[in-house]
Amino acid sequence: MSGLSASKSDPVVIIGGGVIGLSIAYELACRGQQVHVVERGTEFGKEASWAGAGILPPANPETALDPLEKLRGISHRLHPEWAERLQSETGIDTGFRRCGGIYLARKQGEAASLAGYMSLLRQEGIQAEAVDQDALLALEPTLDPDQFCAAYLLPDELTLRNPRHVKALLRACELKNVQLTADCEIHGFDTAGEQITGLQSSQGPITGSRFCLAAGAWSSQILQQVSDIPTGIVPIRGQMLLFDAPPRLITHILNEGSRYLVPRADGKILAGSCEEEVGFEKGTTTEMLEQLEDFAYSVVPALKEYEVTLSWSGLRPGSFDGVPYIGKVPQVDNLFMASGHFRSGIHLSTGTAIWMADLLEGKPMPSALQHFSLIR
Ligand SMILES: Cc1cc2nc3c(=O)[nH]c(=O)nc-3n(C[C@H](O)[C@H](O)[C@H](O)COP(=O)(O)OP(=O)(O)OC[C@H]3O[C@@H](n4cnc5c(N)ncnc54)[C@H](O)[C@@H]3O)c2cc1C
Known part of the structure; x- marks a missing residue:
């Protein structure tokens, strides 16, 4: 007192x-x-x-x-x-953009759960369009469409920096x-x-x-x-890395499970992330950054040509x-x-x-x- x-x-x-x-x-x-x-x-x-x-x-x-x-x-x-x-x-300029998001599934099980999620979104009046391989390639020409058995476009996904x-x-x-x-x-x-x-x-x-x-x-x-x-509330660490790619290599946010690639208007692409319970310890690990790079290459093979210029981590405030x-x-x-x-x-x-x-x-x-x- x-x-x-x-x-x-x-x-x-x-x-x-x-x-x-x-x-x-x-x-x-x-x-x-x-x-x-x-x-x-x-x-x-x-x-x-x-x-x-x-x-x-x-x-x-x-x-x-x-x-x-x-x-x-x-x-x-x-x-x-x-x-x-x-x-x-x-x-x-906060970098706010309506770039749209594409949600991808590699396996049938993932495709089934994605289909359920998309149906829920549609019930809520949210636009979620199934896209076939040709449409996927038209939307994102550098993506490897053979990797994926299902894809949906969500035009109202937004981003900011x-x-x-x-x-x-x-x-x-x-x-x-x-x-x-x-x-x-x-x-x-x-x-x-x-x-x-x-x-x-x-x-x-x-x-x-x-x-x-x-x-x-x-x-x-x-x-x-x-x-x-x-x-x-517990800290949940997430790691990220940044590719120095040219503008418009990809134009939508590409989501697969809890991982994603986020294109910025200047061309740089963020790749994330992960959920780690390591207390209040910030920092990146070689193992996780390699996993994120592999994920990025498997979605957009052309990223192999571009340098990773930055990596970092942050502590999300996770509730039970x-x-x-x-x-x-x-x-x-x-x-x-x-x-x-x-x-x-x-x-x-x-x-x-x-x-x-x-x-x-x-x-x-x-x-x-x-x-x-x-x-x-
Ligand atoms: C890798 C990663 C990716 C993410 N991606 C997304 C995303 O795409 N979309 C999205 O919506 N969210 C995303 N998040 C989550 C989002 O960043 C967090 O939920 C959000 O930033 C939490 O904001 P905050 O202000 O609560 O916490 P913080 O940004 O952590 O701010 C809390 C502040 O409190 C201060 N503080 C702590 N203790 C004290 C004290 N004793 N006295 C005074 N000040 C104190 C800290 O220094 C800090 O600045 C992501 C997070 C990470 C780590």
Whole structure:
């Protein structure tokens, strides 16, 4: 406990400056709220949010069959609008594009499960067209069609470039006078009864009226300082590599199981990824990078001619059921959490920002939010 006082005029303090924290800050600032984002790193957005592939698979909020799909649908609708607003406010092109995605199956079993998934998407009103070998070759001439027994085109799959998106969010927050404090680690809470009165940080005490935990894979550790709710967010490492290919070698995102190739407008192609439970250890391994290269060559043999210029890893915030936590922390009046977005944090960031800003402003919430509760 401490005697730090918090008044309603104090800002909303967001712990963690990744895509989730910055999107919430941006949304709140657009609504005229005072916001302070506190980030442990020397730069904002350099953890999972920097490392991700930026794939935004299609989703439809009106026909979604479960609350997570609903959030995905809401987020999906918001991305084009956010990309446009961020560009006009900051001058930064986030690399947002409607490039479309192709989903591929090599074996009959994979084809059967892909067929089931595509039928589900169609029930939700999402365009998913089966393509035969000739059509596949017409869409992607450098792909080896003989490798695949089924393929589907999803025209509404979108993409953005994570580092640019985060940079644009950061700049938009600056322009809206959000207080941004880097190199500042939160290590505890000051409380009075069931209220948080302030945060203990490496730069001294920080006050606020309401607090939102958005520290990605680290959120559970921080939450434990003030609550015994077992959210159990675990870091799941993903590795990626980058080919220095010429523009338009491929033009769609190519998905096979949990692996993918993502073309950027400048020609560079990302290849990912994997799910590794190795604690908070970042870094790449020769074995995994070789597997990703082999995967890339098996889909697009022409990639053998191009150099791999970069590889990296990131720690996804994984929750036990793959569903993020978006809600108030029980038994703490003014602490909220938005974490655990696992493989979809970039995609879900826009919808999460709207819901969390509504929550922080005390607005009535949709019943779907129960699905994301910390005590589900
Ligand atoms: C290889 C890979 C590929 C991916 N591909 C996609 C994709 O295609 N599409 C998609 O939607 N998602 C993708 N993701 C997932 C997505 O990147 C994450 O879900 C998302 O970035 C999580 O954002 P976040 O803000 O919660 O976490 P982070 O980006 O990790 O941000 C959390 C921040 O909190 C800070 N922090 C931690 N502890 C403290 C503390 N004590 N005090 C202050 N600050 C603290 C950290 O430094 C960090 O900056 C991918 C992830 C990886 C790793």
